[in-house]
Amino acid sequence: MNLDQFSCPNPGCPDHGKNNGGNINLYTRYGRKQVRLLICKTCGKTFSELKGTPFWDSRLDWDTIEKIYRSLLTGQGIRATARDFNLSKNTVKRYLRLANKDYGTVLHFLQDRGVISNGDAQLRELLAQFSSRRQVVVGDRPSAVVM
Ligand SMILES: [Zn+2]
Known part of the structure; x- marks a missing residue:
């Protein structure tokens, strides 16, 4: 999956909310669903790909x-x-x-x-x-x- 659709959720980051900035990288995967934990290279904060979307927040695998x-x-x-x-x-x-x-x-x-x-x-x-x-x-x- 393309990481360009994700943007940094940290309000204090210069790249906050910007898509296609090239600042989002895969950090690791976790859990039963192998959900991706992403990292913003600009500010160094990590966040889950599940953040903010009802689809990813579903209970099924x-x-x-x-x-x-x-x-x-x-x-x-x-x-x-x-x-x-x-x-x-x-x-x-x-x-x-x-x-x-x-x-x-x-x-x-x-x-x-x-x-x-x-x-x-x-x-x-x-x-x-x-x-x-x-x-x-x-x-x-x-x-x-x-x-
Ligand atoms: Zn950031």
């Missing part, structure tokens, strides 16, 4: 998350995906929702893992598919809270 998206992208529905991986439908829906909310991060993740090879058309199509289906199926509820 990366492999399961990858499988969920892979399944959805190959045309499996929410129900079938949930059943295949022994998850609740709400969990699967949650990852669809995260892909909407944190689109860039999810796209990077899927490209990094080779789930999506060229461009982001597949992911956009997937989200469009589920957002239109949602409106058809649940006309009696506000669509914003359903997916």
Whole structure:
């Protein structure tokens, strides 16, 4: 994964909040998910790649998350995906929702893992598919809270 999407979270750093500055390096990995701890070369502070994004803050391991998206992208529905991986439908829906909310991060993740090879058309199509289906199926509820 490209480190250019990360910026230094230290407010006192001259490179605070700047992307693509070349100041962010991999420091180490930790935990069950092998989350990356990053370091800002400018100020020397370390921070987790999980900081500030709802996607990275999820409870499932990366492999399961990858499988969920892979399944959805190959045309499996929410129900079938949930059943295949022994998850609740709400969990699967949650990852669809995260892909909407944190689109860039999810796209990077899927490209990094080779789930999506060229461009982001597949992911956009997937989200469009589920957002239109949602409106058809649940006309009696506000669509914003359903997916
Ligand atoms: Zn810094």
